[in-house]
Amino acid sequence: MSGIRVLVGCKRVIDYAVKIRVKPDKSGVVTDGVKHSMNPFDEIAVEEAVRLKEKKIVSEIVAVSCGPTQCQEVLRTAMAMGADRAIHVEVDPATYDHLQPLHVAKILSKVAQEEKVDLVLTGKQAIDDDANQTGQMIAALLDWPQATFASKVEKTNGELKVLREIDGGLETIKVRLPAVLTTDLRLNQPRYATLPNIMKAKKKPLVKKTPADYGVDVTPRQKVLKVEDPPVRQAGAKLASVEELVAKLRDAGLIPT
C-alpha cells in the first residue's frame, strides 16, 4: 500500500498571545501591524499529519490556506514542520474580511478532490472566529465521514480509529477513508520547526490559486453588523454577613424569595 494522501487546512490567525483590539468603527478587529501565526489547532493538525507520515501511514502532505498573501507564512511554517507542498488560495484582504466557513469548506473540498486526497485534516476551530464549522462542512460537501475533536488517531486497515473528547467522557469511533478529521487540543504537542527544515521549506513547491480556479463564489452571504468588546467586568463589593449576601442574591433574583 502506498500510504494515504492528506490535505491539511492551515488558517492564519491573530497570534494567541495578542490582546485583541476592536476597531473604533466596530467593523471588526485590528489586524494591521498585529502579530499573526498559524491557528494552534491547525498546527496540531499539521503535526498529526507529519507523525502519520513518519509512521509511513501517510505518503504525502499538502498544506492549504485561503487568504491574503501573508498566508504563505503559515504555509512555509507547515512545510518547515514537514508538509511536502502547499497551495495558497489567494483571497484579497477586502474579500477575506467577509470570507465565511462555507466558502473555505467549498474551496477545501474542491482542493481535496483535485488532489485526490484520502484524508482532510484541520483544526477543530480557528481561535479568531471560533466558528467550528469548516471541517464538518467539508465532510458534508464531499459526503465523507467525519471524525471531529480527535484526541487520538490510529490507523487500522482502511479505517481510522479516533478517540473523541465529549462531555460525558471519551468516545471511540471508526471512520472509513476518505474522511475528514478535526483536531482537538490534546491530540499532540506540535514540534518546533528546525532551522535546516525552515531553509528546506523555502525550496518546497507552493502553488498559488484563486477561489475562481476552483469555481467557488466567495460573495458573502452574511453581513457583520457590529463587533464589540466583551463587557468589562464590574467591580464587586465586600459583604459583612451571610444574611446580607442572601438578601443581595434575592434582590438580584438569583434565588427564590
Add this chain to the structure above:
Amino acid sequence: MALRFRQRRTAAQICHILHRNLAPRQKRCILTGSSIDPAHGLGDDQRQIQQVALDFAQNELAPNMQQWDAEEIFPVESLRKAASLGFGAVYCSDQFGGTGLSRLDASVIFEALATGCCSTTAYISIHNMCAWMIDKFASDDLRSKWIPKLASMEAFASYCLTEPGAGSDAASLITSAKKDGQDYVLNGAKAFISGAGKSDVYVVMCRTGDQGAKGVSCILVEKGSPGLSFGKKEKKVGWNSHPASIVSFDDCRVPQRNLVGVEGQGFSIAMRGLNGGRINVASCSLGAALAAIQHARGHMKVRKQFGKTLDSFQYLQFRLAEMATQLVASRLMVRNAATSLDNKDPNAVALCSMAKLFATEECFKICNDAMQIFGGYGYLKDYPVQQYMRDTRVHCILEGTNEIMRLLVARDILTER
C-alpha cells in the same frame, strides 16, 4: 451537547486552555509592532527563524532560568534540544552538519534565545564560536570528527585563551605546547573557562614558538587527555547555568593532528573567533535587555503608588523611553557589525568592537534600570530582572574587556590610511 459547549468557548478561553495544557507555557510576552520589536527590519526567513528561537526561549528556557541560576545547573538536555533545532552550530557551513546561516541570523537567534535565559544562551554562543573556529580553520579530519557532534551538542566545546597571568594582554600567554614524537605536550593553565569540566573538547591557544602573538597555535584538547585537569568550580555573580574553572595542562599529551590551522596561526584564529564571539555576547545582552524592558513595562502597568499605576509617572515613562532607545540603538549597532562580518568588511574588527562596547554597556544599564523600576521587588531573586542584570554584567568584561574594545576602536581611528 459537546458541540454546543465547544462552540460557546471564546478565543480567550481557548487560549487559556492552550496555556494550561501546552507544557508550562507562559503568556507570550510580545511587543509586536512596537518600536522595540526585534523582528523589525528582518526578512521573512529571519522572522521565521526568530520565532522558533523566541518560542524555544519562552517554553524551554524562561520557565527554568531561575532554577538553573539558583542551583547552578548546566542544562544538558535543554542544550541538546536547542541543538536539535539547529542552534548548536548556527554559522558553521552545512558541509559537516552546521546550520549554514549568517552572523546576522546568529545574532537574531541569540538575542531571541537570551530573552529566555541569558546565561544558557551565552554558553550556546561560546559553543557556536568554538564550532566555527574548528569548522573554519581545522583539517577536514577534525571537522568531520567534531562538527556533527558539536552541531547536535552531543559534545560540548570550550574556548581557552585567558590565563591567570594573561587577560587583556592575551598575546602574553605562557601555556606551552612542545612537539614530542607524534604528539604535542602541553603545560600551563587557562582561567575562567566556561564549560570547564563539562565540555568534551577544549580549543586551546598555546605557545609553540617565540614570544608574542606570532608564536601562538590553536590546539584541540579532548576531555580525558592525560594531564588535563580542572580547578574548583568558580562562584560567579551571574552566568550560573554553566560552570567555569581553571583548566590545567600538566604534560598533557595530544596528537599533533589536533592542531587547528598551522603553527603560529593560533592568535589570529582566536581573534577571528572572538569577532563573532563579541557579536554573540552582545546579542545575548540585547535579549536580556529586551526581556528586562518587557518585565519593567508589565510592572509599571500594575504597580500602584500615590494612587496611580507607575506608567502614569512621567519620570518612569521617560526612563522607559530611554531604555527602549538604548536597546534599539544597541541592536542596530550589533546587527550592523554582524553584517560587516558577513560581508568580510575590512572594518569588521572595529565595528564588532564598537557594537560589543556599546551594546553590552547600554544593555547592562537597561537591565539595571529595569531593576530600579521594580523597586525593592527588583532586588529579590523571586523576580527575574536581577538575574538579567547579573548575567549581562560579565558581558562588559569578557570576550575582550570593554577597555580592550576601546583600544581596538581607537587603533582603527588613529591608523593612517
